[in-house]
Amino acid sequence: MNSRYLPAGIIVAICTVISVVALNSLNARAANVHADLGVAKLDLQEAQNKSIDAKAKLANASAGSKQVDQFLGSWGLYAEEGNALGGIVDKLSKLAYERNLITTRRPTPTREDYPFGAVSATVQVVGFGVSGSYSSILDWLGEVEAAFPYGRVESVIMRGRSNDIEMEIQLTFMIGITADGRTHASK
Amino acid sequence: MLRPLLELLNGTAFRPDPINSEVRMAERFSGKTVLAVGFRPGLIKAAPVRFARNGTVTVGQESTAAWAQNDGADVIRRFVQKAAGAAKTEDVVLVGSHQWLSNLTDITFPGSDRERNRLLVEEPNKIVGENAGEATVLAIVTHPTVSRTLKFAFTKAELLTDCAIFHGTGLRLSRLSSGCYAILRYLAEEAPESIKGKELLIVDGNSALMVFSNDTAWDDSGFVSGFRNAAEAAEKVGELVSRRTDPTARLAVVSTIELDAETAKLTGSNIEHLLTTQSNPDFFCVCSEGKEHVATDLNPEPSEPRPHLPKSRRAFVFSALAISLGCGAGAVAVNLATLREVREINAAHEAQNALISEGARISEAIGRIERDRAKADLLGKWVSLGVSVQPIIVTTVESADNGVSLDEFSLRTGDGAPQMEMKVVARGDSRRIGAYIDKVSNAFGAAGFNLSNLDQTPAPGANAIIFVGRYNYPIPSKISWKKE
Numbered sequence: 001m002n003s004r005y006l007p008a009g010i011i012v013a014i015c016t017v018i019s020v021v022a023l024n025s026l027n028a029r030a031a032n033v034h035a036d037l038g039v040a041k042l043d044l045q046e047a048q049n050k051s052i053d054a055k056a057k058l059a060n061a062s063a064g065s066k067q068v069d070q071f072l073g074s075w076g077l078y079a080e081e082g083n084a085l086g087g088i089v090d091k092l093s094k095l096a097y098e099r100n101l102i103t104t105r106r107p108t109p110t111r112e113d114y115p116f117g118a119v120s121a122t123v124q125v126v127g128f129g130v131s132g133s134y135s136s137i138l139d140w141l142g143e144v145e146a147a148f149p150y151g152r153v154e155s156v157i158m159r160g161r162s163n164d165i166e167m168e169i170q171l172t173f174m175i176g177i178t179a180d181g182r183t184h185a186s187k
Numbered sequence: 188m189l190r191p192l193l194e195l196l197n198g199t200a201f202r203p204d205p206i207n208s209e210v211r212m213a214e215r216f217s218g219k220t221v222l223a224v225g226f227r228p229g230l231i232k233a234a235p236v237r238f239a240r241n242g243t244v245t246v247g248q249e250s251t252a253a254w255a256q257n258d259g260a261d262v263i264r265r266f267v268q269k270a271a272g273a274a275k276t277e278d279v280v281l282v283g284s285h286q287w288l289s290n291l292t293d294i295t296f297p298g299s300d301r302e303r304n305r306l307l308v309e310e311p312n313k314i315v316g317e318n319a320g321e322a323t324v325l326a327i328v329t330h331p332t333v334s335r336t337l338k339f340a341f342t343k344a345e346l347l348t349d350c351a352i353f354h355g356t357g358l359r360l361s362r363l364s365s366g367c368y369a370i371l372r373y374l375a376e377e378a379p380e381s382i383k384g385k386e387l388l389i390v391d392g393n394s395a396l397m398v399f400s401n402d403t404a405w406d407d408s409g410f411v412s413g414f415r416n417a418a419e420a421a422e423k424v425g426e427l428v429s430r431r432t433d434p435t436a437r438l439a440v441v442s443t444i445e446l447d448a449e450t451a452k453l454t455g456s457n458i459e460h461l462l463t464t465q466s467n468p469d470f471f472c473v474c475s476e477g478k479e480h481v482a483t484d485l486n487p488e489p490s491e492p493r494p495h496l497p498k499s500r501r502a503f504v505f506s507a508l509a510i511s512l513g514c515g516a517g518a519v520a521v522n523l524a525t526l527r528e529v530r531e532i533n534a535a536h537e538a539q540n541a542l543i544s545e546g547a548r549i550s551e552a553i554g555r556i557e558r559d560r561a562k563a564d565l566l567g568k569w570v571s572l573g574v575s576v577q578p579i580i581v582t583t584v585e586s587a588d589n590g591v592s593l594d595e596f597s598l599r600t601g602d603g604a605p606q607m608e609m610k611v612v613a614r615g616d617s618r619r620i621g622a623y624i625d626k627v628s629n630a631f632g633a634a635g636f637n638l639s640n641l642d643q644t645p646a647p648g649a650n651a652i653i654f655v656g657r658y659n660y661p662i663p664s665k666i667s668w669k670k671e
Contacts, residue, residue: 004191004493004494005191005194005195005200005494005496007188007191007192008188008191008192008194008195008200009195009504011188011192012192012195012196012504012507012508012511013507015507015511016507016508016510016511016514019510019511019514019515019518020510020514022514022518023514023517023518023521026517026518026521026522026525027521029525030521030524030525030528033525033528033529033532034528036528036532037528037531037532037535040531040532040535040536040539041535043535043539044535044538044539044542047538047539047542047543047546048542050542050546051542051545051546051549054545054546054549054550054553055549057549057553058549058552058553058556061552061553061556061557062552062556065556065559065560068556068559068560068563069559071563071566071567072559072562072563072566075566075570115604116565116568116569117565117568119565121565134584138577138580138581138584141576141577141580142575142577145575145576145577149570149573150569150570150573152569152572152573152600153574153576153598154599154600155597155598155599155600156576156580156596156597156598156599157595157596157597157599158580158584158595158596158597159595159596174565174566174569
């Protein structure tokens with residue numbers, strides 16, 4: 001090859017070598033990509049299987065959830081009521097006032113270790129005392145129980161006689177579950 | 188750098204330069220056409236010459252134009268440009284005849300044709316003697332049978348004058364030759380059988396060359412030039428022919444012009460006209476070369492030709508290019524395939540992410556459902572275990588009559604336990620108290636409670652009993668109640 005074409009020939013040779021090397025490199029990369037594609041397809045298949053399982057679980061879990069929703073819809077508002085301590089006390093006081101009862105009130109801290117069946121619940125305990133006539137107090141108690149169907153009268157102490165009766169009640173409202181890690185029932 | 192590379196890539200590098208006079212024209216212009224131009228005082232002619240790929244040379248239709256010295260070079264240029272345009276070529280072969288053959292000398296050179304031609308180019312003095320001056324361009328022809336060589340010495344200045352005419356045409360001057368030289372060279376080298384044992388007369392329009400076949404030295408006595416017209420040419424040719432020592436010997440004649448046979452003394456059965464199938468034998472002979480011989484280009488100042496590579500290298504270069512192109516095509520294909528697979532991977536990842544997100548939503552929904560269930564379960568238990576204590580109190584308190592009085596009354600559940608503890612401090616007759624307690628227990632039983640245990644202890648004071656009863660809540664059967 002004469003000197004005129006020698007540099008061009010060298011360039012052609014270099015280009016040829018580069019082409020071969022580049023093609024080999026691309027082939028290697030293509031092989032990697034191909035392998036990645038296989039892995040991606042397997043991952044996708046696994047995700048699809050999981051999705052199918054999850055949908056089956058959801059369908060299974062959804063069975064009967066309508067009744068649960070209806071039940072929660074019926075009692076959810078009452079359950080929420082336990083969070084409103086001020087409202088409970090006001091209502092107790094109002095009912096007592098309407099019966100001309102004298103009221104006393106005790107501090108009522110929230111408890112988080114309230115055992116209830118298999119769980120430990122968080123409850124709002126409301127202690128409330130009234131004094132007055134026997135009939136007024138029992139009427140008041142009936143009204144309280146009717147006003148707070150969700151509240152559980154856990155303690156009733158009654159002393160005195162006839163028209164000088166003192167009654168202390170303890171109303172408990174469940175507002176959540178804590179011990180087993182599940183979220184609060186009222187939330 | 189770029190130009191050689193392009194020439195290498197498009198194959199030009201393996202084809203000889205059209206102006207490379209060291210390469211046969213059939214090789215330079217294989218498959219192409221050149222324009223042959225011949226001119227002499229008063230006339231200019233041109234014809235396309237086609238070089239077939241199989242090596243045959245064909246002279247096409249001739250066109251002519253009148254030309255006078257006073258017209259100047261522009262007339263020739265315009266004519267040549269027009270003819271070249273018609274022939275669709277940029278390459279011109281100029282075949283001159285006027286005043287070129289200034290010297291014609293017989294020389295002896297016993298070497299081979301190849302060696303002779305090489306030396307003619309490289310060391311002309313070894314062939315033509317010491318008088319090969321710089322003002323002279325040489326061309327030689329060796330007789331096919333007699334070991335003699337005829338030297339044509341052309342005046343360089345006259346050749347340059349003719350070359351200059353073409354400088355303004357924009358065309359390439361691929362060969363400059365002389366009619367007599369070209370025809371003699373062709374016959375001696377390419378068709379020697381046609382002139383063996385014969386005397387030869389060549390007439391190229393402006394000059395005539397008589398080659399005597401007497402086995403003696405050739406000399407310039409057989410050459411005349413400077414014809415102004417055909418009549419003058421016939422007259423001078425007649426003078427040449429009359430100098431033959433044996434008028435009966437066979438005479439081969441090649442003429443590019445029509446000669447009056449009588450005047451030219453070209454009558455008789457011993458006259459043999461050669462190349463009669465060629466309308467322009469000078470054009471044909473200039474362009475026809477054998478594989479072994481390359482005609483001398485008389486261009487005194489040829490341009491430096493572009494070197495070319497032997498065709499054997501083409502396979503290597505094209506193989507390299509083919510490999511590169513193949514690799515390139517392969518790279519494109521691989522890249523496309525890879526790109527497609529990358530897209531598939533991305534699509535798979537997107538689908539996977541979508542499924543994962545959906546799975547998360549499903550898990551969240553399941554969690555929400557489970558939380559709602561738990562909440563509902565708890566609420567259900569809470570609500571189901573709700574007992575209205577007011578009726579129990581009423582029953583309990585108001586049952587305390589008939590001699591039983593209550594000092595204290597309390598109801599208590601223990602921290603959410605499904606059990607209610609009732610404590611009563613009753614005073615009265617023990618039998619009546621027992622009846623009272625039975626009544627209260629019955630009331631609890633009527634409310635759904637089950638008696639768990641019953642404690643009775645005497646209270647301070649007379650006829651007083653502390654009564655503690657523990658009653659299990661009426662738990663509905665659908666509610667599980669397990670205290671851990």
